[in-house]
Structure formats: C-alpha cells, structure tokens
C-alpha cells in the first residue's frame with residue numbers, strides 16, 4: 001500500500017478531507033493535476049454551517065479575517081433574505097474568494113502530514129477485495145500505479161474517479177452564457193448580496209471587501225454563447241443598469257470569464273472502496289452559493305467514517321451512511337439552487353411580477369423567512385436520519401454548547417481533536433480515550449450526549465449510567481482498547 005487513502009483532487013473538498021484524515025494519523029496522499037494555485041476564482045459565499053465546521057478545525061477566525069461578512073441577500077431589488085436570525089455564532093455569510101479557503105485548508109492538510117503529489121493526474125483505477133490500484137500520469141508523461149485501501153474522488157465535475165468507478169452522473173444544463181467579472185465600483189451598493197432579474201437578463205452583485213465586487217450576469221438577448229467567447233465589459237455595465245438603474249460606476253475589471261451551469265447528481269456516492277465528494281458528486285448553478293459549502297460538508301461527513309474503517313473500529317455499514325446521509329442533502333441543494341436560478345431567469349413580465357410579490361409577502365412571515373435562511377441556504381438545518389427508537393435529537397446539528405472548564409470551553413473547540421465528544425456529568429467508562437474526548441457540560445441539567453466528530457448528535461440520554469455509556473461507546477466507537 002502506498003497510502004491508507006488516496007484523494008484525487010486538491011480543491012476545497014479534497015483538502016478538507018486530507019487535513020481531517022492526516023490529523024487522525026491516517027496515511028493520506030493527495031494527487032492533483034495542477035502545479036500551483038487554481039487560477040479560477042469561483043466560490044465566494046461561505047455559509048454559517050461551513051463556518052461552524054471550520055471552527056471545529058480551528059480555522060473560522062482565520063477564514064473570517066480573509067473576507068467580509070454580509071447579513072443577507074437582497075432579491076428582486078426589494079426583498080431581503082436575512083441571515084441575522086440564524087442560531088449560532090455566525091448569523092451571516094462570509095464573502096471571500098475560494099482560493100483563501102483553499103489556502104487555509106492546504107496549509108492544515110500539509111501541517112497534519114498529508115502528502116501532496118501535484119502535477120500528476122489520475123487516468124483510471126480498478127479495485128479488488130483488498131484495495132484500489134490508481135493509475136497516475138505525471139505531466140512529463142511518466143506513468144505509475146499507486147495502491148491504497150480507499151480512494152476518494154474529489155476531482156470536480158469531470159471526475160475521472162467517478163467515471164472509472166462507472167458511477168452515472170445524470171442531469172442537464174440550466175443556464176448558458178453566464179458572465180463573471182471582478183470589478184471596482186465607484187458607488188457602494190447595499191451591504192447585502194443582491195440579485196435582480198428583469199426582461200433583459202439578471203445580475204448578481206457580491207461585495208468581496210477591499211473595494212472589489214463579484215458581478216455575475218446573463219444577457220438573455222445574447223443567446224447561448226460558448227464559454228470561450230470573451231466577456232464584453234460594456235455589455236455587463238449595460239445589463240447592470242437594466243437591473244439596478246445604475247452600473248454603480250463599475251470600472252477596472254481584473255478578471256472576466258463566461259461559464260455555463262449544469263444540474264447533475266451522481267447516482268451513487270460510493271462504489272466499494274471508492275467514494276466521490278464535492279463537485280464530483282453534485283454540480284448545480286451557483287445561485288445560493290452552495291457548491292463548495294456542500295462539498296466541504298460531504299468531506300466532514302466522510303472523514304471520520306474513513307478513519308474508523310482504516311483503524312478497524314467502524315461498525316458494519318458505517319461507510320454506507322456517507323451516501324445515505326449526504327445524497328439527500330445534495331438533492332435538496334440541487335432543488336434550491338435550481339429554483340433560485342429559474343426565478344432569476346424568468347422572462348415573462350407576469351411571472352416576474354408574481355415572483356416579486358410572492359417573495360415579498362413570504363419574507364414578511366418569520367417562520368418562512370427562517371426556513372429559507374436555515375433550510376435553503378445556511379446548511380444549519382441539515383439533519384441526518386435516525387433509527388426509529390433513537391432520541392428525537394439524534395442526527396441533528398449540536399449547537400456550540402458551553403462546557404465546564406477553560407480549555408476547551410465550548411463544544412466546537414472540543415471537536416478540534418477530530419474525536420467523538422462525550423458530554424456528561426457521569427464518570428465515563430475507560431478504554432475509549434483515543435477516540436472519545438470526555439467533557440462536562442456547563443449547565444447542570446443538560447442531558448448526556450455523544451457528539452460525532454462532524455458535530456451531529458450520535459446519542460443522547462437522560463439517565464445515562466456507566467453501563468449505558470459503555471454500550472453506546474461500543475456501538476459508535478468500537479470496543480474499548
């Protein structure tokens with residue numbers, strides 16, 4: 001074996017996974033075609049649940065320092081979808097270029113001991129009962145085969161891993177010829193992200209900080225131009241005036257590009273010893289800013305399960321729960337981004353008026369407003385299925401509970417070691433310290449809880465005693481050592 005796990009692709013998803021695995025002592029190799037930083041500037045919105053996950057890795061403050069936070073999204077020029085009512089420490093969106101998040105994750109992965117093989121691409125693989133052979137070609141043409149117990153395809157929308165594992169990727173195109181530009185604005189628009197769709201097309205504006213703004217727009221009158229047709233800056237200014245009545249004094253574009261969006265989801269996320277995560281598993285329009293966020297959460301869901309499998313304490317079926325938990329989340333994300341995209345693309349004046357009115361009324365209603373922010377965008381409401389007889393909170397995100405003592409003083413700090421966290425006032429059974437960190441909740445009446453390394457609830461109980469806890473720990477974390 002050349003590694004316990006080979007990860008193909010050093011985008012955000014692969015890097016988060018690599019950092020988690022290496023941090024847990026798993027031998028991990030990342031194979032990346034690029035030799036330097038990605039020249040593409042794609043994602044810019046980091047949602048609340050992703051910030052919580054970065055916090056669980058000690059990276060949230062550093063991520064926040066790279067960008068600017070915005071309290072919500074302004075749609076159709078008059079309706080606000082606010083994030084300020086979200087629970088937790090991050091009731092906002094962080095706007096920062098994707099490469100900033102990648103830099104943080106790359107540093108963490110390397111610091112934790114992951115090995116990066118850049119300038120190499122994966123051309124194919126085959127698996128057997130004991131492992132996976134991965135065919136790798138260097139840029140100079142040198143070819144070799146590496147072997148690992150597991151392989152994860154984090155290699156983006158055209159995933160070679162997905163193809164080699166023969167996983168279907170059904171779907172279709174949703175928006176062609178979408179223009180992208182990073183520009184300076186002379187007039188400052190709202191402090192929110194904003195999107196407006198009119199007869200001529202739509203324009204989306206996001207403040208990056210440092211005076212830079214990301215503009216995304218589509219001119220319906222231009223038909224479906226291929227991605228390699230250069231963007232006309234004057235056209236983007238004209239379209240912005242149509243959508244907002246002003247082009248905000250747009251100038252100095254530092255980067256312009258054209259892309260098309262597809263909506264696709266892999267039929268399976270696992271094929272034997274091969275897994276796919278991030279864009280390799282799902283792609284959709286950028287509306288709602290969820291692609292990178294969803295990929296990072298795929299990685300967080302899979303990493304501790306792979307650690308358990310490599311270490312030999314995974315319960316039967318644990319690896320299958322990666323697909324059963326994350327596939328439905330991916331499906332919901334495709335629906336949400338698809339809905340937002342289609343609403344922005346509406347061309348009929350009647351439907352646009354209806355859209356504007358219905359959205360305006362809906363956002364006046366607190367439960368609806370919260371549901372959109374919680375369920376459709378932030379990732380905070382993601383919940384995994386639990387067995388019928390489980391406590392009603394099992395599968396839910398556990399909030400950042402205060403703990404007794406100074407370090408760790410809260411749950412998300414306790415999760416930084418990558419272990420399960422057992423929060424209880426009962427004396428914990430011995431033999432699980434390598435996999436479980438025991439903490440004492442700050443509030444006396446809090447239930448005993450076992451929190452998974454990805455911050456979701458594994459188990460909760462009122463009257464847990466020593467025997468209960470030993471049974472629960474054995475079920476989730478394997479036998480005592």
Ligand SMILES: Cc1cc2nc3c(=O)[nH]c(=O)nc-3n(C[C@H](O)[C@H](O)[C@H](O)COP(=O)(O)OP(=O)(O)OC[C@H]3O[C@@H](n4cnc5c(N)ncnc54)[C@H](O)[C@@H]3O)c2cc1C
Nearest residue numbers: 009011012013033043044045122156278279289291292293
């Ligand atoms: C305009 C636009 C705006 C967006 N905005 C947002 C946003 O605001 N928020 C958000 O969450 N998401 C957004 N996204 C989506 C986001 O950019 C992607 O979801 C994210 O990059 C996916 O990360 P990944 O690591 O899964 O894949 P990628 O970032 O695609 O990384 C895959 C890596 O694999 C490497 N690779 C590919 N094939 C091979 C191979 N055969 N061998 C070796 N290496 C290989 C590639 O070089 C690449 O580095 C946006 C996308 C676009 C286009």
